[in-house]
Every structure is written in C-alpha cells, then in structure tokens.
Amino acid sequence: MSAPTIEVRIPTILRPYTNSEKVVTAEALTLAELISALDNKYVGLGERLLENGELRRFINIYINDEDVRFMGSLAATLKAGDSVTILPAVAGGC
Amino acid sequence: MTLHISAAQVEAILEQSRVEYPDECCGVILGPEGSDSAQVLKPMVNSAHSPTFYEFDSKDLLALYRELDEKSQEIVVVYHSHTETEAYPSRTDISYASEPSAHYVLVSTRKEIAPENEFRSYRIIDGIVTEEEVVILS
Numbered sequence: 001m002s003a004p005t006i007e008v009r010i011p012t013i014l015r016p017y018t019n020s021e022k023v024v025t026a027e028a029l030t031l032a033e034l035i036s037a038l039d040n041k042y043v044g045l046g047e048r049l050l051e052n053g054e055l056r057r058f059i060n061i062y063i064n065d066e067d068v069r070f071m072g073s074l075a076a077t078l079k080a081g082d083s084v085t086i087l088p089a090v091a092g093g094c
Numbered sequence: 095m096t097l098h099i100s101a102a103q104v105e106a107i108l109e110q111s112r113v114e115y116p117d118e119c120c121g122v123i124l125g126p127e128g129s130d131s132a133q134v135l136k137p138m139v140n141s142a143h144s145p146t147f148y149e150f151d152s153k154d155l156l157a158l159y160r161e162l163d164e165k166s167q168e169i170v171v172v173y174h175s176h177t178e179t180e181a182y183p184s185r186t187d188i189s190y191a192s193e194p195s196a197h198y199v200l201v202s203t204r205k206e207i208a209p210e211n212e213f214r215s216y217r218i219i220d221g222i223v224t225e226e227e228v229v230i231l232s
Contacts, residue, residue, distance in 0.1 A: 013192040058190055060152050067152045087155055090138075090172060092187035093118060093147030094179040 003027040004080035006034055011087050017045040031061065032074040034084065049086070058089040095226040097171070097197045097215040099123070099132050104230055108211050110137050111175035111201050118148040123171035124162065132170045132197075145177045147186070171215075173199035180204070181212035183223050191218035197226070 005025050010018050018024050019042075026041065028034035039046030049059050054074070061068045062085045068076045078084075103123060110119045121137040136158070141151035150158070162168060172193060176184075181200035183191070191198060194217075202212040217224045
C-alpha cells in the first residue's frame with residue numbers, strides 16, 4: 001500500500017527548518033514515518049519533535065482535530081486527506 | 095521594543111491573577127497579523143492547575159491557532175502570573191517560549207509587595223530575555 005501524502009502545518013518557531021514554508025507535505029502511513037520523512041526533507045526538524053525516540057513533552061501534534069497523544073502517539077495512523085498540525089505548547093512556570 | 099497596552103487590559107490580567115490565585119493564570123492578547131497591536135484579550139485555562147506551572151490545554155491551543163489563521167490574527171501578548179516569585183521569566187518560561195514575535199508579560203501576586211502588583215513585559219528569543227518598556231494607554 002503506498003503511503004498517502006499528508007499536509008503538515010509548521011509553527012513559526014520551526015519554519016527556519018522548512019525554508020519558511022508554513023505548510024509542507026510528506027508521504028507516510030504513521031506519525032513516526034511522517035516525522036522521519038519530514039526530517040529527511042528538512043534536516044534537524046525531527047530532533048525538534050522527538051527526544052529519545054518519543055514525542056517531546058512540549059510539542060503538540062494533532063491529526064485533524066485530535067491530539068496524537070490520544071491516538072497512540074507515534075504509532076497513530078494516517079490516511080489520505082488527513083491534515084497534521086504541529087504546535088509548541090504554550091507553557092512555563094516559576 | 096515597547097509594549098503598548100490598555101489600562102483595562104492590564105487591570106483584567108491582574109484581576110485574573112488574583113481570582114485564579116494560588117494557581118498561575120495565563121492567556122493571550124490577539125491582534126491583526128503584523129500589527130503588534132494588542133487588541134483582544136483572551137484568558138486561557140491553565141490546564142496544569144498549579145501554583146508553579148501553567149500550560150494551555152491542548153485542545154484550546156489548537157482552537158486558538160485555528161482562530162488566528164481564520165481571522166489573520168496573531169498572538170501579540172502571552173501572559174501568565176507568578177504566584178510567589180518575581181515577575182521575571184523563569185528558566186522554564188525561557189525554555190518553552192516559542193513565539194519570537196510575542197511580548198511575554200509576567201505579573202506577580204507575591205505577598206511581600208502587596209497590595210502592589212508587578213506587571214512587566216519581555217521579549218524571549220533563542221533563550222535571551224530582554225525586558226521592555228510597558229506603555230499603559232488610558
């Protein structure tokens with residue numbers, strides 16, 4: 001089965017990796033594959049999303065309207081027409 | 095750099111910090127893309143419900159960015175309160191700051207300065223904190 005092309009929205013802070021592109025595409029069947037495909041195209045991006053092979057705590061990734069943490073995280077599956085959004089958490093503390 | 099903000103917005107943020115004490119409060123002020131004009135105050139839920147940490151709820155965050163896209167708006171100000179410490183970005187604040195064009199506003203409700211409140215604004219870019227002037231418009 002060939003992997004569908006997935007549209008990915010990139011937040012401002014990561015656009016230096018994507019030649020300032022706000023929306024990019026990559027072909028993947030799972031989120032793990034998607035991140036790997038993105039990192040091949042946009043070197044260094046993967047490291048901003050993953051730490052020790054897991055999603056970074058303060059990066060939120062959504063497939064359509066759903067946080068991937070509720071969909072199996074990196075194992076979450078993708079299908080044609082899905083749209084992925086990456087957003088850094090807005091967080092902090094004393 | 096200077097933050098221009100209305101007296102009503104300042105008061106609303108301070109009031110929110112008092113109401114949500116002892117938890118940290120948080121929110122944003124939105125404005126048209128590229129305008130650097132703080133127009134619409136949007137208090138956010140601190141999903142951490144903590145006196146030492148804040149985080150926008152993940153669903154709220156997505157909804158916020160969708161709204162920004164639809165209306166061609168941007169986050170002009172990101173604000174939160176420190177409950178017992180100075181209104182200065184902590185190491186955690188600095189490491190999570192991810193909007194280079196935003197003004198990061200901190201308020202403090204710490205008791206030693208009561209009844210005064212602190213209200214200060216910063217730029218946080220690549221881990222470098224620069225305090226900026228706050229001009230309150232009546």
